[in-house]
Each structure stands twice: as C-alpha cells, then as structure tokens.
Amino acid sequence: MKYRKFDLKKDKDSVYRVLNECGWVHDKKKDKYLNKFLPRANTLVMDINDEVEVMATSSNGSIRYQDEKLKLSAITGVTASLLARKQGFAGRLTATRLALDAEKGAEVGALCIFDQGYYNKLGFGNGNCENLVSITPSTLKIDRKGKTPVRLTEKDYKKIHKNRVNRLPNHCAVTLPEYATQAELGDKNKNMGFGYFDESGNLTHHIWLHGKGKEQGPYWVQWLAYENLDQLMDLLALIKSFEEQIMMVRMVVPPFIQMQDFIEKPYLIKAMTRKAENQNNIYSTAYWQLRILNLPKCIKKTHLSCEDFNFNLQLSDPIGEYIPEEIKWRSIAGDYVISLGNKSSAKRGKQKDLPTLKASVNAFTRMWFGIMSASSLVHSDGINAPQELLIKLDKAFLLPQAHVDWGF
Ligand SMILES: CC(C)(COP(=O)(O)OP(=O)(O)OC[C@H]1O[C@@H](n2cnc3c(N)ncnc32)[C@H](O)[C@@H]1OP(=O)(O)O)[C@@H](O)C(=O)NCCC(=O)NCCS
Structure with missing residues (x-):
C-alpha cells in the first residue's frame, strides 16, 4: 500500500469526493474540515488510479493522566470512498498514521468510533461510558x-x-x-x-x-x-x-x-x-477508544496511591500486521517488568520470581486509565493473572472517572 501526505491543491477534488461519499462534507469551497483542518492536521491519503480514495488523519494533542499530560495522537478522521471499501486500505492507513505519530513521540492514541470492533484490531479498547x-x-x-x-x-x-x-x-x-x-x-x-x-x-x-x-x-x-x-x-x-x-x-x-x-x-x-x-x-454509551503507544513513557507518568508492587507483563498488540514494512515502529508487544506505586516504571524483560499478567494492549490501556478493573477485564477482554495480582491491580487503578471532554 502506497501512502502519501495530503496536498490540498492537488487533492481537493478527490478528497472532497471521498468525504462527500461518506456524507461528511457538502460544500467543496467553504467546508472548514476540508479546507482548513485537513491541510493543518497530519493527513495521509492513498491513491487508486491516481486519485485519492482513502484518507486517515490525526492531530497532535494532549491527554491527561491524573495530573500528568501525555502526548496524544488523536485520530480525527478515517474514510474510504465507495470504491475503496473492504479491501483493508482504511485500516492499514490508520495504522500507518498511528505508527508514524508514535515514531514522532505520541504516547497515547485516541479516537471516536463509528462502531465497536473495527479499531480494536489496531489495539484500541473502549473508554468510559459517557x-x-x-x-x-x-x-x-x-x-x-x-x-x-x-x-x-x-x-x-x-x-x-x-x-x-x-x-x-x-x-x-x-x-x-x-x-x-x-x-x-x-x-x-x-x-x-x-x-x-x-x-x-x-x-x-x-x-x-x-x-x-x-x-x-x-x-x-x-x-x-x-x-x-x-x-x-x-x-x-x-x-x-x-x-x-x-x-x-x-x-x-x-x-x-x-x-x-x-x-x-x-x-x-x-x-x-x-x-x-x-x-x-x-x-x-462508550463512543471513544484509547490505546497506549509508548508503554515506558506512559507508566513513568503514572503515580498511584497504592503500595509498591511489581509484576511481569506479557503484552500482545495486534497493530503490527497493518503497518507497512518500511516503518520502524511496529507495536508495543513484548515482555515488560512493571513497577507500580507513587513512582512507576515499565522495563523490557522478565523477572523469574514475579507473577505475570497476560493482556492485550487494548485491555491493558483500559485498566491503566481506570476504565475497567483488572478482575472485570478477565471476563470482557480475556486478560489473565493470578488472583492476588488481580486484586492488587484492582485497588491500584481506582482512578477518577475518565472523560475526554472534547469531540473529535
Ligand atoms: C469506516 C470505514 C473507513 C471502513 O472502511 P472499510 O473499507 O470497510 O475498512 P477496511 O477495509 O479497513 O476493513 C474492513 C474489515 O473491517 C471489518 N469491520 C468493519 N466493521 C467492523 C466492526 N465493527 N467490528 C469488527 N470488524 C469490522 C470488516 O468486516 C472487514 O473485515 P474483513 O477484512 O475480514 O472482510 C468506511 O466504512 C467509511 O469510510 N465509512 C464512512 C466514514 C466513517 O464512518 N469513518 C469512520 C469514522 S470513526
């Protein structure tokens, strides 16, 4: 899949057609999303027969984790024209956008969903019910x-x-x-x-x-x-x-x-x-989703009021298979030793004597933001850990209610 940056002058007509076919834009001249937003956002497009047929865009923002601020890649638009559907283009272009943003320092990804399931394949998990x-x-x-x-x-x-x-x-x-x-x-x-x-x-x-x-x-x-x-x-x-x-x-x-x-x-x-x-x-309803893009940076900014404890994390991340080979950032899957407490850290590796949590990035993100408890994620998201570790995690992540408080 060949992707490139959006160029308003060159692509205006074809991107208008894509956006119009999905019902978002009806005025090619005046529409702010097309004319003002997309050129300033991180907009990627994909051509078929030399015309743009797929688009994915993000904006660099911030997301709070209690009193800390994390660098955010907010996916602010994904769409495929009616001739480019169900061929995997839109999903791959979105994964590409996220990978490029992660390479540039984004620590968390967030987006609003058209339905549940699609972005889960890229490692996203449901946010809080609003x-x-x-x-x-x-x-x-x-x-x-x-x-x-x-x-x-x-x-x-x-x-x-x-x-x-x-x-x-x-x-x-x-x-x-x-x-x-x-x-x-x-x-x-x-x-x-x-x-x-x-x-x-x-x-x-x-x-x-x-x-x-x-x-x-x-x-x-x-x-x-x-x-x-x-x-x-x-x-x-x-x-x-x-x-x-x-x-x-x-x-x-x-x-x-x-x-x-x-x-x-x-x-x-x-x-x-x-x-x-x-x-x-x-x-x-839970209409927004999140995923961690940089685990060590996210955990470093995690200050919890629990007693210190450590565990092994075996993290899976499905996004890699959607990212073009030339991009270095592939996913955050792997083994980590996690320390939680007032000061927290995530380091690559395993430690023999520690209990292990097996989780997808989707589920781990939900637990880390305090959206769902570890014990409940066992049943909804298939995480796995010894009972004593689950109880510690449940208590550690009793956080205030999460609200993005911004429509995007
Ligand atoms: C959303 C949109 C970009 C998806 O385009 P697409 O071409 O169908 O997407 P892809 O080709 O990347 O993915 C299709 C796959 O996702 C699957 N899928 C779609 N919705 C799904 C869901 N809710 N849960 C799980 N899988 C889903 C399809 O079944 C298909 O699977 P397959 O590859 O095994 O056949 C397109 O429908 C669109 O442009 N819609 C209008 C604009 C819009 O709503 N954008 C999203 C804003 S959040």
Missing part, C-alpha cells in the same frame, strides 16, 4: 439567575480555544490544537456561542451551541469550557434562561457532575415525554 442528556431547559434545577453573557463568534476563536485549553482539567481530558477549535466552530449559520469574561478581558467560561435559528431547538451543546464548577453553574443557568422558548437541549454530561442532580423530577418528565419529539432522557 452520559448523553436530552433535557427541556425548564426542568433544570439551578438556583441562580442567568448572568448576561457576551456573544461569541468565529472571530473569537483564539479566546475560545484558550478557554478550552485552560478549562478545569479532569482525568483523561483531551486537548487538540487551535486549528481544531477553529474548524469545530462549524457553520456560522448553524452555530453560536456565549461566554463570560473576567476584568482582565480573559474568557473564563463559555458555551458553544449548534441549532441557531431553530425556533424551539433542539440545541446541541458542542462544548462547555469552565475553570471552576461555579462557572459551570453559570452556564447551566444560562441554558435554563432559554426555557420559555427552547424545548430541547442535548449534551454530553460535563465532567465532575451528575446531571440528574440538576433536573427536576427526571422520572416524571421522562415518562411524560416518552415517544415524544422532545423526549427527555439520559443515555449512556
């Missing part, structure tokens, strides 16, 4: 009046991005570059934002919404950014202030709160709106 809430603003239980915000537009993209970068950090939070925020602002006829500034003129908290021009909604919250929870309450109060007119607001529940705490009579309203256009509910 709650998606659909609420009628008048049911919001928030005892403060909305303060008057400032209207934000595309021109404020630098301030908006800075506020996103400085938002209250949570475990697993992803941050992508400024060009991503710029593209994610989307169509100015459909999206709008409102925010609050401090006395020094810094945007401290804001909301970006999709649904502009709709008489009664639905509005989709594209994102919320806030530096503390009091500011989050301002944003919820702002949403509530739409209550006389807007029937439906949908969003991924922001980190640090349980949405149900802020809804009046959630069961009654859910029952009353059952099968209705504006049905109120909270729906849970």
